Amino acid sequence: MSNDSSNQISIIIEVFLLRFALIDNKLVPEPLLVKSTPTKPITQHDVIPQPPQNPSYSFNHDLQDLLKGKQLLLDDIPNSIQEIQAHYENGYLLLRKGITFRKNKPKCERCGNEAPSWFAVFPCSRCRESCIYCRKCIMMGRVSSCTLLYSWIENEHIDAQPFESPLLSWTGTLSPGQQTASAQVVEAIQGNKEYLVWAVCGAGKTEVLFEGIHYALLQGKRVCIATPRTDVVLELTPRLQAVFPTIQVASLYGGSEDRHKNAQLTITTTHQLLRFYHAFDTMILDEVDAFPYSVEEALQHAVKQARKTTSSMIYLTATPNSQWQKECRLGKRDFVTIPARYHRHPLPVPHFVWCGNWHKSLKQDRLPRNVMQWLQERIESGKQALFFIPKIDLIPKILPILKQLHPNIEAVHAEDPQRKEKVQAMRSKELLILVTTTILERGVTFPNLDVAILGSEDRIFTESALVQIAGRVGRSVQFPSGDITFFHFGKTEAMIKARNQIIAMNKEALEKGLIDVE
Amino acid sequence: MLSEHCLFCHGEMGARVSWACFFEEAEESFLCPSCEAQLTEIQGETCQICCRPLEKLDPQYICGDLCYDCVRWEEDPEWKGHLQKNASLYLYNNFLKELISQYKFRGDYILAKAFSRKINEKLRRIEYDYIVPIPLSAERQFERGFNQSEALIREVGLSPAYLLQRTHSEKQSKKSRTERIHIPQVFELRAESEIKDKKILLIDDIYTTGSTLRHAAKILMQAGAKSVMSFTLARG
Incomplete structure (x- = not known):
């Protein structure tokens, strides 16, 4: 040595x-x-x-x-x-x-x-x-x-060059709920204000933006739509490009080609926002709630830096956090709700079912009896279901038990290399039940679906996660209802708040005449 | 403050309280158990020169206790005997690839700490006079802000000896094996007088074809070094 x-x-x-x-x-x-x-x-x-x-x-x-x-x-x-x-x-x-x-x-x-x-x-x-x-x-x-x-x-002074002819090429119609929100968004953009659009899952919030974006683009303003997820960027880009065919659209996510494109409309992941500084006159932030609180602080920093000093800020969410909900109630935050889906049916409300110490059952390679029964019912009726679990590590325990019930059951999680294929198999109905972590809580839409959570008391299932999970059910006009069951070992505040939020939205929608009484 | 979170996944480490805490000095660890578990230490029979595991190698590429690559190097009079032996710590699996890429391409210097304990254990068993990092070109050094091999040495508390420097920059990863072997000498000596009769230990992050290390070994041996060995974090 x-x-x-x-x-x-x-x-x-x-x-x-x-x-x-x-x-x-x-x-x-x-x-x-x-x-x-x-x-x-x-x-x-x-x-x-x-x-x-x-x-x-x-x-x-x-x-x-x-x-x-x-x-x-x-x-x-x-x-x-x-x-x-x-x-x-x-x-x-x-x-x-x-x-x-x-x-x-x-x-x-x-x-x-x-x-x-x-x-x-x-x-x-x-x-x-x-x-x-x-x-x-x-x-x-x-x-x-x-x-x-x-x-x-x-x-x-040299920068902003207003357009004279219309740029919007969209022939769809807005529901009454969407119309109200759309008018408010235009007003917020005109007045460089901050505004929250609180729209239930499946309300059609993207369409609500078209008029406002159009107004901003006509003024020669730079507009940005930021969202936490790459999937959403990929989905929104062609949609908005089709709606504004003559406008240059930059699509930014990790590894995208448009990184240095200087476009009028930028659609970006919130992560890529970090490269911007005093860039946008209109900033639209989608799914504000998709972040845990600690991440949200970083996001607020990125958004603040990317906006111009004088600019408008539109937040879109289905599930604002409790702080925001409180600010809305106290009149400290300007907002509009779209409490109903475009198909005019109420949101399905989750059931709470106590399933005992399911961890203990799992140790004996079993699932609680009522959980098994719920799954058995879907298998017998052949109705597709998402089965949410709190942790990836549970997959190797749970999946073999479910596979004994039926072969067409798979599990998916964030780092799963076959994530896309499995979601696709679910879409094409090759799979009957998909076991998933919270990664499928938002964004995915399957037409005729039931949803269950095993262990909804886990702290990963926040109020907003639960509302989003419930929001997977009953999205299509053909199948506007479905079963949502939260199997728990002790009710949590998040569960109760999530259910109350859904009930409150249905009540508001009914009062405003946005849903039809069945 | 640092060891509360895993250096790689940043997950919480969690207190691991056991009886050992009372009797042994707690070992500092920088990776969480689930990240640590994804590193595979090289074990079992390896090529006596390059440390390549022989277990998974097709028998037709094994000659005695050497791999066929090393046999080829040693048959060539130009290269024979320059690199006495290489030791490597881990298999270059996908996880380590990600870790090393974050470490050197993203420039996340502190990840060097994740390896220091194990590196220290290995280095203690090697006898040498000078521990020499494989140098980077000036451009590369500016780009990264540090030399990844030098950092591995510093983070175990040793002082690197700068006996080598690059003659010109070459992007190794874009070349085939033949190209890599037949590039002209990429290193030149600094402090030539210090080398004679010294045992040199070269440090690099990855051993892939061995060409870089052999080039360095050759020039050091020609300058009169007694022996040249090498240690790398990963064996590709």
Whole structure:
């Protein structure tokens, strides 16, 4: 063993250093210094001076397209460091620190992360210092304390060019509930307001946006629809492109091609929103409730950064969290409800059925008797069902038991490589029952379906998850009803709130004449 | 603060309280049990030079206790005997691929810690004078902000010796095996006088064809090193 370090040879590797000198109140990176001047990493410069814009500078339009409304890293910009520096010195680029410190605690300015456990330190060869970096958004390129975020400084006056002829090409009709909401959305967009559309699962909330988006596009405004899930981006893009055939639509998700497209209408995952900075006049956020609270904070940061200072904000959800519901009740939040589905039938209401200590039954390779009976009934009648379970780990226990009942039963979870195929098999009715974790709680629609949850007391089944799960049932005009059973080992508040929410929506719909009494 | 969450999946680690806590010094762990379980340590019979597991190898590619690749290297007078032996810690499975890609391509430096305990255990059994990271080109080093092999050394608390540097940049992953072997010498020496009669241990993240390590070994042996061995995190 010879680990002694007395005669170690230490040679510092010469690399291009990302340190800056302050010359004539401008930051100059070390490689561009003409004479040797002391340099400091960006963290040690208290302010980043912002040179005034030189209107006679002939700027690079490609660079403008790339950086307009964005916040990108040096690594994302193909131009030379000389050209980037020239744009900065002529007042066309906004430079911001990637990591800022408040009371010595780091914050990632791109994703808003402030949790200490999501930061790490490394000896950085770019600035030759110990650099703190954000691990939360590292998949989009590392932001560390020597990183700068680059944005284009826009000239608003030249930017907005209103259209004169109509851009909307849609011939459908809105239900009365949708019509009310649509008018409200237009008004919110006109007045740059914040507005919540609370529409039950299956109400048809996308159509509610068309008029509002149309209005914004006619004004030459940039519109963004953000959603947590890639599936939704993929589904919405062709739909909106068909509705606005002459408008350029950018579709953004991990690995998509449109990353640097500068479009009038952007449809993006909330994750990709992190690359935007003061970009949108109208921001539409779909499925706000799809996030646990901790994630929601990060999302709020991304949304706030992506919006222009003066802009409208539309939230769409079937299940606002309790904080939002309270704000609605107290009149602190502007909102509209669409309490009924377009087919005018009430929402099916879940049943609660106590099933005892089902964990214990599972240990003996059994399911509670009433659960078995529920499944048996679906098998006998041949009606398709989704069977929700709280954890992936339960699949190897549960699936073999169910397979004994019927061969056409499969299980699916988030990391399942065959997820798409299994959902497809369910659609084509090759499968009778699909066992699933909460990944199928939203988005998927099967026409004639019953739903059960095993262990609805698990904390993964939040109020909004439960409402969404119930919302899978009775979506189509042909089959507007179905059974929803929550098998539990102790009722939870979330279960009760979810059921009350559904009942309240039905009551409101009835009062407003949006459903027909059966 | 760090070990409350798994470094890779960021799931909560959960307190593992057992009698061992009272008697043994708790081992610091950075991966949760379910991530840790997805790493496969190399065990059983391996090629005596490159550490490739012989178990899963088609017998026609095994010659005694060597794999056919190493036999070919050793038959070639230009390469014979330069790399005395390689040791690798894990099989380069899909999980490790993901981990290493996050570590070096995304630049998530701290993942080096996830391996340090096991690396330390292995390195203790190897005798050497200098522990040398495979260097990166200046461009690559700037892009990543660190050298992934150097970080593995630093995170076990050792000091790397910078005996080598790249002559020009080459993207290895885009080349075929023949191309990789026949590229001109990619390394040059620094501090040549220090090398004579020294036992050198090279560190790299992955052993794929062995070409990188053999190029490094060759130039060190030609400069008078007593022996060159290598250690890699993964064996591809």
